Amino acid sequence: MKPEQEMVTVYIMGKAYQVPAGLTIMKAMEYAGYRLVRGVGCRGGFCGACATVYRLAGDYRLYADLACQTTVQDGMYIAQLPFTPGERAPYRLEDLSPEENPLLALYPEIARCVSCNTCTKACPQDLEVMDYIQAALRGDIAKAAELSFDCIQCGLCAMRCPAEIVHYHVGQLARRLYGAYLAPRAEHLAKRVQEIEQGVFDEELDRLVKMGREELVEKYRARDIEP
Amino acid sequence: MAHELRLTGERLTGELVAKVEELSGENLYACFQCGKCSAGCLFADHMDLLPSQVLRLVQLGDEDVLSAQAPWVCASCLACAVRCPKGVDIAKVMEAIRLISLRKGEPHLSPRALAKEERLPQIALVGAFRKMTP
Amino acid sequence: MKRIPYFPGCGLKDQARGFELAALAAMERLGYELAELPRWNCCGTVYSLASDDLMRHLAPIRNLIRVQELGESRLVTLCSMCFGTLKRSAQFVEEDSERLATINAFMDEEDDYQGGVEVLHLLAVLRDEVGYEAIEEAVERPLEGLKVAPYYGCMLLRPRGLGVDDPDHPRVMEELLSALGAEVVDHPYKVECCGSYLTAGRADVVEARVAAIAGAAVQRGADLIATSCPLCQFNLDTRLSQAAGRRGTPSIPSVYFTQLLALALGADPHLGEQAIDPRPVLAARGFLSEVRG
Secondary structure, rough: OOOOOOOOEEEEOEEEEEEEOOOEEEHHHHHOOOOOOOOOOOOOOOOOOOOOOOOOOOOOOOOEEEEOOOEEEOEEEEEEOOOOOOOOOOOHHHHHHHOOOOHHHHHHHHHHOOOOHHHHHHHOOOHHHHHHHHHHHHOOOHHHHHHHOOOOOOHHHHHHHOOOOHHHHHHHHHHHHEEEEEEOOOHHHHHHHHHHHHOHHHHHHHHHOOOOOHHHHHHHHHOOOOO | OOOOOOOOHHOOOHHHHHHHHHOOOOOHHHHOOOOOOHHHHHHHHHHOHEEEEEEHHHHHHOOHHHHHOHHHHOOOOHHHHHHHOOOOOOOHHHHHHHHHHOOOOOOOOOHHHHHHOOOOHHHHHHHHHHOOOO | EEEHHHEOOHHHOOOOOHHHHHHHHHHHHOOOOOOOOOOOOOOOOOOOOOOHHHHHHHHHHHHHHHHHHHOEEEEEEEOHHHHHHHHHHHHHOOOHHHHHHHHHHHOOOOOOOOOOOOEEEHHHHHHHHHHHHHHHHHOOOOOOOOOEOOOOOOOOOOOOOOOOOOOOOOOHHHHHHHHHOEOOOOOOOOOOOOHHHHHOHHHHHHHHHHHHHHHHHOOOOEEEEEOOOOHHHHHHHHHHHHHHHHHOOOOOOOOHHHHHHHHHHHOOOOOOOHHHHHHHHHOOOOOOOOHHO
């Protein structure tokens, strides 16, 4: 680093460090000498491993974000959450029935939601977390799946929830239920698989397999390209 | 639940009375023990203390009331509240006693165990969890 | 068509769907659209009876903010528990601006709740706004010969002054049922609690309660009990059926008042699966074949 580079002071687990401005929290921690074993993953904002909470100087709020996606600020107080404890309820998807609100049956604590919206405020993905928990409570699996679609399971919602809900497991089950039972089936796919099984394409495939190189190149060049 | 209690001035001005009055917002000493709440309580059959007895123990500053089962059998139906000739909302007193326990983190219902048994309406779960889980 | 913002509550999207669907269908016949509140959340079911438990008021007040966002000042509910919680929380912040300020400060992502939203129960709308005369005129299929025991439960009536009617001598359900042509069966347990949320964990207590309530209705010759709350309904249906099996308690079906309203107005009553099926008695009295055809 060039000596004239602008530096900021951050407090990592309570200890002050001078780090270059513009670093992400994750890089600032590594710059300060931390070797991250837990709480680090893809470094691209997708895996959800680097949940971090922080406060800013002169601000009462407790912010929650991903360490790999958040730039340090002068006076930032940082604590990394290496792991979020949260038990995934045991279930076999094929044994569940979407009509019987398995979300509430397996995670009955969602009925403890007080609608404080703290989960939503904590979500680094800007999801409407409270809304999907509320949808789950009333048995609206499709809505819960839709609203939780971009969840990366970082666990910040669960760590902030006064009702001790583990939101991300609820959302995950909602999406699985949606996929297994509610998403419209692709009819054309089923039809095509049936055609393949009936041998409709056997002859064409045989021809392709036996085709010489030149003819194959010619066919390839002349292929239909969907707009 | 007959038992002995050494009455002292400290009990009457002690923490229990103050805490229940603060949480409930009710004047406990307005109660003159007429028993109308107990007579009309639909759940008294299942209680270890009658509602009027719960109130009496709180008046006397008797901490034993905190381990009574009665507040957990109260369904907050407010029959007592509309009957009290002195305008004491005893349902709020029951709530205060529940909260003293809940705010220490003591659970009185297990959500996961309950949900395993049968499918209950949301309204039952939300209500019961709010009243009985910390 | 008049439009009123409407709060369904969780149960009405699940096991109490018939309560809602019958209400929507019946109100449409009366010229009203119950317009579901956007982004509503669970009301919290039980009103917090503690003086300092502001957290428990977030859920109801957040719903009132949704009403405010629509530029509306009224919210109608069907479920008695939702009604009680929303109405009392509205009152709780109305009577103390400091409480409201604290709640608003906490919900910093929302516009401040300004107060003034009126929470109504559909029974009150039917009485005060639609009017029994208009209802009588709209009746296509009078419920003549059907003996109905109204059951109010708690939150529709208590505490005094906040309920839809006099907590000791309510008339609103009787008057509605009479307007529909039904024969009202009075009974002493109509305002006595069914056991409410004790059904979670203390089914034994609830079974004793509903056995008493049902027994009183049956003894006085009722065909049906009319309810206004999915929790009363669950207790009077599922829990009663469980009690009846064991103790020889009289069995009587319960339906939501909106289902009777819909039936009388010639709309679909949306009677669904119940532990104690109301359809046989309705069919025996000649009320089902026409509607279902």
